[in-house]
Amino acid sequence: EPEVTQTPSHQVTQMGQEVILRCVPISNHLYFYWYRQILGQKVEFLVSFYNNEISEKSEIFDDQFSVERPDGSNFTLKIRSTKLEDSAMYFCASSVQEDQPQHFGDGTRLSIL
Amino acid sequence: GEDVEQSLFLSVREGDSSVINCTYTDSSSTYLYWYKQEPGAGLQLLTYIFSNMDMKQDQRLTVLLNKKDKHLSLRIADTQTGDSAIYFCAEGLNSGGYQKVTFGTGTKLQVIP
Numbered sequence: 001e002p003e004v005t006q007t008p009s010h011q012v013t014q015m016g017q018e019v020i021l022r023c024v025p026i027s028n029h030l031y032f033y034w035y036r037q038i039l040g041q042k043v044e045f046l047v048s049f050y051n052n053e054i055s056e057k058s059e060i061f062d063d064q065f066s067v068e069r070p071d072g073s074n075f076t077l078k079i080r081s082t083k084l085e086d087s088a089m090y091f092c093a094s095s096v097q098e099d100q101p102q103h104f105g106d107g108t109r110l111s112i113l
Numbered sequence: 114g115e116d117v118e119q120s121l122f123l124s125v126r127e128g129d130s131s132v133i134n135c136t137y138t139d140s141s142s143t144y145l146y147w148y149k150q151e152p153g154a155g156l157q158l159l160t161y162i163f164s165n166m167d168m169k170q171d172q173r174l175t176v177l178l179n180k181k182d183k184h185l186s187l188r189i190a191d192t193q194t195g196d197s198a199i200y201f202c203a204e205g206l207n208s209g210g211y212q213k214v215t216f217g218t219g220t221k222l223q224v225i226p
Contacts, residue, residue, distance in 0.1 A: 031211060042216050045213060045214065048213075056208070056213070098210060099143060102158075102205075102212065107154075107156075
């Protein structure tokens with residue numbers, strides 16, 4: 001069964017550094033999402049992306065964050081200047097249409113030191 | 114705003130049925146989801162139900178939806194030790210070109226051999 005794949009599985013970064021989290025959505029999916037889960041808390045929506053532009057973003061997704069689809073297969077989340085509170089599990093998801101179920105990857109655990 | 118509530122913990126004996134309950138607030142949800150998260154792993158889409166249905170069965174899984182009470186349940190028949198995981202209830206709401214998915218806190222299911 002097709003899967004959403006995310007790399008790396010664990011990223012350790014010094015505070016203030018830039019980090020890029022990578023995702024390969026399911027190949028025929030058109031809608032892409034990033035979520036995060038701070039340890040012990042709920043999974044929170046960050047951003048949705050369609051047709052090479054952001055369709056919606058939450059208040060968490062401030063100017064430090066950006067997303068990009070640099071080619072036909074990858075979908076990336078960049079955090080420009082990481083803070084301690086950015087430490088979380090980041091999940092990528094994709095769906096074939098906007099009103100279809102979202103399929104999630106295994107996540108990237110981001111640890112900011 | 115949208116809110117999804119679940120109990121935090123459920124313990125059952127192997128072979129018994131498990132019932133995980135969830136309440137949500139937004140009556141215009143399109144889909145209601147159950148995701149499974151094993152330790153250190155991602156979010157696996159377990160099953161989902163369209164909001165105009167009241168029941169869905171998929172092998173050992175039965176989803177019941179009471180739209181009037183905004184109550185969703187997941188029943189796992191003949192629970193196995195491999196079912197031990199955190200189960201997230203989520204509601205999907207179509208919103209201006211994307212589906213906003215709001216997650217509950219998750220219910221940790223412990224299966225006792």
